[in-house]
Amino acid sequence: MTNPATAQTSQKPVLVVDYGAQYAQLIARRVREANVYSEIVPHTYTTEQLLAKNPAAIILSGGPSSVYAEGAPNVGADLFEAGIPVLGICYGFQAMAAALGGTVAETGSREYGATDVTLVGESRSILASTPAAQTTWMSHGDSVQSAPEGFDVLASSAGAPVAAFANEEKCLFGVQWHPEVKHSEFGQKVLENFLFNGAKLEKNWTATSILDEQVDRIKAQIGDAKVICGLSGGVDSAVAAALVQRAVGDQLTCVFVNHGLLRAGEAEQVELDFVASTGAKLYVANEQDRFLNALGGVSDPETKRKIIGREFIRAFEEAERAIMAEAASEGEEIKFLVQGTLYPDVVESGGGEGAANIKSHHNVGGLPEDLRFELVEPLRALFKDEVRAVGAELGLPPEIVGRQPFPGPGLGIRIVGEITGERLELLRKADAIARAELTAAGLDNEVWQMPVVLLADVRSVGVMGDGRTYGHPIVLRPVSSEDAMTADWSRLPYDLLAKISNRITNEVEGVNRVVLDVTSKPPGTIEWE
Template identity: 85%
Template structure:
């Protein structure tokens, strides 16, 4: 029996075979940035399993192993005889070379980081349109010493005599460097040469096509049944709900549990702007007092998270029962629950094999396993940047689509200490000032997110208005990242930091000090709690 919610989408995928690479998901993202659909699959897939997915092309990722080490992942030589274009990257490049009869060896000359690659020979192939010498990003201790028979050597480096090769007749290509990372100056050009010249693919994975296909899939899955969706105020739940609304209209009811832990203006964005943009039926549960009472006197961060998750579940269940009661009285029980699962969630939970798991604090706070709903997951094939693009295509306001990532427990875990209404008001105002100044400086696209943290259990002496103060410090945590797995602190201009600091200390009573967190991830996390 097929299920439109989890069946493979209609596009023939470019499969990224993951050999334990740090960048496997990034490769898939770069392929999609070229408007070509891509999926990540484990290296344990056999050739038969790979070909069963009817791939348009296959990319072999990098990985930490040596191809000649005992137990190292292998690639079957018969894959290269299947007539499917294949592109090897780093370890995948070496695995292809070894499987096809080339020579891979440890040279003693490692190359990590920035490395110059120089074109050799007469063929350009996948290097067409790139300079004879280009800066690349390497990470290897082994290298291909001799290319397999029938392959043209395209480039070399000081540590890799064969740094790129091609067998045009068989549609087989590879590079020793990582074209998917931005440190490789012409990496995207090399990748697109493989996609459009080597594999002869077309640009078909566009935002308009995604919306059209997902709407059709939702209609096929839901039919005439009723649907419920929990709105958190975040991008994922908003876009998922907007897609379902586009597909089934008034069959959808959204529940917004206002726990009082959102940032300034975000509850209004849900209740006013989202409804205006989509016309969705919205049920609002005003539960600020409930959450404040449950959090009273609690300062341990993990305990706060559990309390917020527990109260969210209870509030959502109560709202769901009220909606269900009305729906059943009308003879239309609710059968489906919308979940904003993204593609990285699917990959990290095992590639989406089997039943979908509901993540704690994800969209609606983590729902009980015994809830009797079928899941509708319209975003499970998408990365975060694609979700934002779909949201814009659906007409959602820029304030919602461009919203910075925000933790499910909200400001409750951006207060280091126990949560009170007074402290929430302080933090909410300081956060609003910092976000407004970041936007005014035109830096929203350069900063992944900027948590603003109130050190509620810390006080410091200050002087304000010729008087001594004993106020709280605020921490600014601007970070730059692509996927939140790693992050670096954002080097904001000093004049911007000065404006933020001056405004917060002048306009927010009780705050007399602003500090900057300059820790990368690792070792620090993005959130303080």
């Protein structure tokens, strides 16, 4: 089994040391967006462990602690003598200052949210090509009062006399604000100044380089063995399968279990578009009746999830046995299983390195101990946007690589109540209308995801054709996000919402009301169940 801590790339990483920041993943993403490879590691790493990963540079993230609090995470001063370029952000900036002999104090003057900073002195360093006065995003109570010896002060704010500093000779830098968030007007420029002017790195992390490297890795891992992959209809499994297909061709067989819980046109997308664009061998298991029968009379969401998961595994195993029997008849054996594990899955599941376990992902920690296959995980080092870029590079159609995130249990958790064939068809029609209108409005790229939810156990009174109706409500849940860990509801144009509502109530029999969910995450989740 692959060690969850092992990166699936030979690139030297920019290490993001996570001090408990809500934005650690975002820092790593911003570095990747600059075409430089990055990885997240926990603050429990010693200097020796950090250096053992052969980093190209290191970024110390923000965090909720005070550097002087008992048990607060710290950074060893020896890290700054190792000759590795380092950038401290927020708490990482303060920890860096304290370790190097600067002064950090709780002043009672806190700065949260949009904060104006002013560049000071003659040195611009990592703030080069940014204005003398700019708006940043801060979240701190303590502040650096004096910079360590040998450091130039680059900026200040009302609550932070030292809001940025630099030691060009040792390639050490720090900022009090969060350059990774878009609220910091010139944040990406600051990060890129560190990467390219300070650390002197090259832009070598691109869709083409990822594809070429992963194809070589897959060939080396699989050799001439047979491999199997489960296709869900989603972006991750499709791109993972297409990568393996590019590497080993007919050695791969893809299995698509059609559980009948997909949206309109998605089964056809897998069976036609995916095969046409990749040439992959596809085994289709049509199991709609099996899932509906197993779900009959069940309304509890967790029970529905468990039933769907159980039946999927059974259906996949049956397909697997059929494929393995065919391979055995030809004197061959299936040795590998492809999974679409992404980097956020690894990080959120603990990463095997002491990172916080936000939520367990089935493809990281939920596999059986006696799994008889060796895993092939070509997307393990990638974020979602990188997966889409690689998919496009592989020639997958926009309908696949641009598909909005969709839960494994499918429409089964977008029907609040019992799942029936009739309710599934009703929800498919409503969902298809909402998606079509969103596309027609040119807003697909503005909305991370728009679940359409059927409140099957709720009815409301309506009037249609001068007659009383007693129909189901449909909920629209458009959200904007970068990583799905946090999200806000998308402010769609009123005309678009009105058009979606009118079409659904006019065209979908049994629905007489459309409502909009305007809850952020947290406190709500993106899906209703």
